[in-house]
Amino acid sequence: LVTPIPGPESRKRAERKAQAVAAGVGTTIPVYTVAAGGGVLVDVDGNSLIDFGSGIAVTGVGNAAPRVVEAVSAQVAAFTHTCFTVAPYDSYVEVAEALNRLTPGDFAKRSALFNSGAEAVENAVKIARHYTGKQAVVAFDHAYHGRTNLTMGLTAKNQPYKNGFGPFAPEIYRAPLSYPLRDGGLSGAEAASRAISMIEKQVGASNLAALIIEPIQGEGGFIVPADGFLPALQQWANANGVVFIADEVQTGFARTGTMFASEQFGIVPDLIVTAKGIAGGLPLSAVTGRAEIMDAPQVGGLGGTYGGNPLACVAALAAIETYEREDLAARARQIGDILFEKLGALRDADARVAEVRGRGAMVAIELVDPATGAPDAALTAKVAAAAHAAGVVLLTCGTYGNVIRFLPPLSIPDHLLIEGLDVVAEAVAGA
Ligand code: PMP
Known part of the structure; x- marks a missing residue:
């Protein structure tokens, strides 16, 4: 989407990113963004991250529509x-x-x-x-x-x-x-x-x-x-x-x-x-x-x-x-089918995933201690961090901090959605 700018400008941005991180700016894990669109966020270092979060604000049409x-x-x-x-x-x-x-x-x-x-x-x-x-x-x-x-x-x-x-x-x-x-x-x-x-x-x-x-x-x-x-x-x-x-x-x-x-x-x-x-x-x-x-x-x-x-x-x-x-409501339902299929498989394979719930392209998993059913916020934070390190931006939520929500912009193509969900599955398995 963008070519990272080399040299002093890039360093300046990197410094600002470090400041933002130190100040705790950003949800879950800060992504100091220089461009966004089509289900991708590009950060100051030129990394492209799959965006499962920005649907919260730009919803259907995505960034740069x-x-x-x-x-x-x-x-x-x-x-x-x-x-x-x-x-x-x-x-x-x-x-x-x-x-x-x-x-x-x-x-x-x-x-x-x-x-x-x-x-x-x-x-x-x-x-x-x-x-x-x-x-x-x-x-x-x-x-x-x-x-x-x-x-x-x-x-x-x-x-x-x-x-x-x-x-x-x-x-x-x-x-x-x-x-x-x-x-x-x-x-x-x-x-x-x-x-x-x-x-x-x-x-x-x-x-x-x-x-x-x-x-x-x-x-x-x-x-x-x-x-x-x-x-x-x-x-x-x-x-x-x-x-x-x-x-x-x-x-x-x-x-x-x-x-x-x-x-x-x-x-x-x-x-x-x-x-x-x-x-x-x-x-x-x-x-x-x-x-x-x-x-x-x-x-x-x-x-x-x-x-x-x-x-x-x-x-x-x-x-x-x-x-x-573009009938984006229909697109939200298609995205939902993919989310429920992939996250449903994750739930079936891992007792720590207590539930997959939502409608359309507003879907979440709730993570628990399977022995007690108690919310597991630490596991949730670990999964979000691991997914981020592997290139997927996730938002967490929930009164008990143990819910991961999937809100991709509706402009995300299927292949990025699937790739991102595979990353999440690996992050859960490794956490
Ligand atoms: N109501 C609901 C259901 C929300 O999710 C939010 C934002 N997360 C708000 C109200 C507040 O909206 P804003 O941040 O634009 O003030």
């Missing part, structure tokens, strides 16, 4: 920023229309655009509070919703992202999730009634503005709830005037094999939060939902200087065109 490059280049030459509320532009409206069309639910919708996933989650909660006139919000065990103050509050206690940053926002309550590997095999209906009775006991519906949940939990460990769990929660929310918010920041935009994961779990959220894959890696996020809920806040109550910036909006239009024209 041609339509995105072209659209952003043209926009940067035209104008980089007005402010949608001061001098509106078409691309914002077109992104909102696309979101209204693509998200589940056959009803009148509106979308509002923001910069980050956390900001969109904050705004979804603001909108739900305004609409209902109530304050309380329920989030779930193992949840991750961001790093701003409100979203840290929504994020589960047992995530590492909160230590030392309190006090957190008030009126947030927590309910138990459906986590089939670790909740004694509760059915979806059983796990939902456990959650609902906890909610009714702790807060009750009368002051409850919203329930927020990730259809498949991301940072918490790619936890796929048992069938029926999400629809039962939604039914309860609908029956009690509680706004049902799906955080699809990680699952949205073809990643799970459908445009949105909600479609696969039989839910039609009142509000859907999206980010990450929406704009090919540019900072954009959105709240999309029922028009009557979205219209509740006063004009000027939502938004900010950069929300729905024109560069991000044209990138989103290019990304959305790519998802649709």
Whole structure:
């Protein structure tokens, strides 16, 4: 992809890489990147690494996606920023229309655009509070919703992202999730009634503005709830005037094999939060939902200087065109078939791989001590390090640090996917 630059420039970059490593910058293992695309990251030393992680931010279209490059280049030459509320532009409206069309639910919708996933989650909660006139919000065990103050509050206690940053926002309550590997095999209906009775006991519906949940939990460990769990929660929310918010920041935009994961779990959220894959890696996020809920806040109550910036909006239009024209949801399902086949063989061969789970191209393995079933975070870190040394970038996750997640960009070709999975199998066997 790139030829490494020899001489002083290369040394300068190598120094910066060493500084980044020393400062602990980067997830799991830092890759000081100079180029990325087609499922490959090129580091400062000229190494090409197979990229099983960057799907988390650029999702389907991958880095350097041609339509995105072209659209952003043209926009940067035209104008980089007005402010949608001061001098509106078409691309914002077109992104909102696309979101209204693509998200589940056959009803009148509106979308509002923001910069980050956390900001969109904050705004979804603001909108739900305004609409209902109530304050309380329920989030779930193992949840991750961001790093701003409100979203840290929504994020589960047992995530590492909160230590030392309190006090957190008030009126947030927590309910138990459906986590089939670790909740004694509760059915979806059983796990939902456990959650609902906890909610009714702790807060009750009368002051409850919203329930927020990730259809498949991301940072918490790619936890796929048992069938029926999400629809039962939604039914309860609908029956009690509680706004049902799906955080699809990680699952949205073809990643799970459908445009949105909600479609696969039989839910039609009142509000859907999206980010990450929406704009090919540019900072954009959105709240999309029922028009009557979205219209509740006063004009000027939502938004900010950069929300729905024109560069991000044209990138989103290019990304959305790519998802649709190239049917990247179907590609995510093909990638998922390969992931499940190869990782399933690994699970069958090695008792430390307790489970392979996920949907489409959002798949993970959970590593345990086979004698006790206890999470094995040390083994997980060892596997990630060994894979990295052999040229594959992996991300770990999970409340207990024992989950390896596979999120290749959907632009990755099969041969790199297979090669990378073989490297992972060797890394597990050798760890
Ligand atoms: N919600 C979920 C489900 C996420 O995975 C993330 C990011 N990992 C966020 C919200 C926050 O998004 P951002 O980092 O863009 O603020």
